[in-house]
Amino acid sequence: QITINQSGATSAIKDGTYSSLFNTGHTMTLKTGTGYTLTAASCTDAEAENANGGKGQMQLKGTSSSFTVNANQTTDVTVACTVANATLSVMWDSSITGQSSVFTDLKAEIYENSNDSRKFTFTNDDSTNPQPWFNIDNDPELKCTISYNFNGTAKSYDFSGIKLAAAKHVKLTISASANNGQISVTITVDNTVTDDNQSIITNPYE
DSSP: OEEEEETTOSSOSEEEOHHHHSOTTSOOOOOSEEEEEEEEESSOHHHHHHTTTTTOOOOEEEEOOOEEEOTTOOOOOOOOOEEOSEEEEEEEOHHHHSTTOSEEEEEEEEEETTOTTSEEEEESOGGGOOOOEEOOOSSOEEEEEEEEEETTEEEEEEEEEEEOOTTOEEEEEEEEOTTTOOEEEEEEEEOSSOOEEEEEEEOTTO
16 A cells, blocks of 8 residues: 655545556656655555454555655655554463363453444453454553453453554463452563563452
């Protein structure tokens, strides 16, 4: 997906697929001018969230430096693309899924706070769990509800504050204490620089 913008313009100069905008010589004709930028993406923003049955897909995206188009001259433009969206996975620790566990009917429902209709359900059957992708908007934050039975009593717990960022993989590990019945959620954010670990505790006795 290629988008050409120019400073001062109120809308994109050109917007479409590479094959529709570039000819066989890998060239595109533009009016002479300055302040052009080229944005390249592996898919549209809509495809990044709607592909694969709604689970989405990785989107690679980047924008060139500003360049000038001169008459009768060819201008080479280079774009470095990086991962532009974020992904999520949920893991259930053996402390909560073991045969002797007092926790049953485990379920986590998670969505990004700007779109509660795009909700994903995770259970302790890892083979059916999705690994969704989320676009990064102005306030990218996940919200989650964990529901379960503890010794036959239905319980649930809501929490939020899980920040999303481009090129990050958020991993939620859900575990439990057999001594006091507490569920804990460990949030790990994988990236190329640092790991950010947080813990959130919920007491099923409350």
